[in-house]
Amino acid sequence: MPFQLSDEQQLIQRAARDFACGELANNAVALDQGVGQDIFFKNLKALAELGFMGLNIDPELGGSGAGSIAFSLAITELAKACASTAVTVSVTNMVAEVIQSVASAEQKAFYLPKICSGEYPAAGFCLTEPGAGSDPSAMRTSAAWNGSEWVLNGAKAYITSGEFAGVFVVWAVTDKNAPRGKGISCFLVERQTPGLVVGPAEDKMGQKGSATNPVYFDDCRIPASALMGELNRGYQVALGELAGGRIGIGSLALGVGMAAMEYARDYAREREQFGQPIANFQAIQWMLADGFTELEAARLLLMQAAYLKEANLDFASQASMAKLFATEAANRACYSGQQILGGHGYNREYPLERFARDVRITSIYEGTSEIQRMIIARKLLA
Incomplete structure (x- = not known):
């Protein structure tokens, strides 16, 4: 697969990043505290208008037609700011893809425009x-x-x-x-x-x-x-669509893990102990090096799975590998980030505490890490 993103993919990634930084980040703490739902729905509607609720849906049915790689990139950027919004977008896209894949022409024409336009806040x-x-x-x-x-x-x-x-x-x-x-x-x-x-x-x-x-x-x-x-014949449909959903959840985990590592890196540059920034200490440097390296490997696994899916090739095993590695790496990244912040990492005044809670479910839903290992092993031993 080519490692250089297309102009369209870069545009979608940048649009997701801009929206996440400008609209989602400021509301993430309020949502975590159980308030700000009006803004949450407003943001979902805005994301639909930007085309993020049907990223892999045919434009004739109201979607963006941007493909699976663009979907992964967008979910990662949204999750860096707000995992709650990102999972809503990911699952809604998954439902839309199920409908596009197996529904009748009449069902597609009726439901997909409602999902993609935001008439339905989610699916x-x-x-x-x-x-x-x-x-x-x-x-x-x-x-x-x-x-x-x-x-x-x-x-x-x-x-x-x-x-x-x-x-x-x-x-x-x-x-x-x-x-x-x-x-x-x-x-x-x-x-x-x-x-x-x-x-x-x-x-x-x-x-x-x-x-x-x-x-x-x-x-x-x-x-x-x-x-x-x-x-x-619905069970086969479910298994097929779960594989695509795993790209979404892996991408979400990657976003949360990146947010944790980037915050910890910036903190380490500013925090001083023993008369110097803690970023000067090898223990901190190695935590950062390991965290960023694992997340980069996760990104490449996700891109491979998304590329295969977009090319209509078998991608189920690669999606499981990507989901397994990305979610486990993101969990480690969040805990390393907390460790770098020390006591501050355990305090709700800092975002690492929320990142650690938000990332934990990623290795459970859309198929646990143990289920991913079963799928991968079954493919290897077939």
Whole structure:
């Protein structure tokens, strides 16, 4: 792959950086403290208007058509300022790509312009359940056909943007007698559909500005036209789209890790102990050198995975490698940054404390690090 970004990719990266520095950074602390939601929604709308809610979506359907590399670059820049906003953008893009990939022409024409334009503040990806996390084939949410419509019953867990998503892609068992993972279908369900109930937001350790909710379906009736893709073939769709989502979460982790390392570097230049800046001490220099080197390696793995995806080549293993390495490296970077700040790193007056909380989930959601290792090993041993 070429290492030089195209003019368009550089433009998108710069636009994301400018918006992050000018609009997101000032509101990140307020969001973390549970206030500033009006500004959060205003920023989501502005990001949609800039084209960031459909970066890999066909322009004829309202998207930017910029590709997977541009998507990765944008998420990294947004996450350096506000991980809560970045995860909302990442998941919304993932939902849009699911719809573009498998939906009917009518479904695409109806939903994608609403997502890309910001008419829907966000979109939800309803796969995880209380008893089906790393193993989504164990899901129990069901969709029964009653002769004229589908009736959804069940519960989904940890749904990003649940309380303000305009539409959800929902996976449900449609053939209870099929082998495990074979009788699952996916549906498009609008937020205001009777029987769809969004529970209270989870009280999380980090990324507090991004609502994460349980979503319940209680005799939720949806028309035949809500089925997306082939009946009983939805599990394969979920696995394919999760690979793309891992590029987004890896890119988000990279952004948070870079923010931590850059802040720690600047702090080390100014902080004096023993009569000189602590940046002069080898212990600090090596923490910075290791952190920046690992994050650069993460960036290259992410670019490789995004390049393969954009070229319509097999990228699942590379996406898992990138997500695994980027999230683990970003966690180490945030803790190294805290260590460089010493006691200040543990104080909420400084951003390292928030970075460390925000980055922790990245090695858990969109597939834990352990699941990524399983995927990588399976590919190696095939």
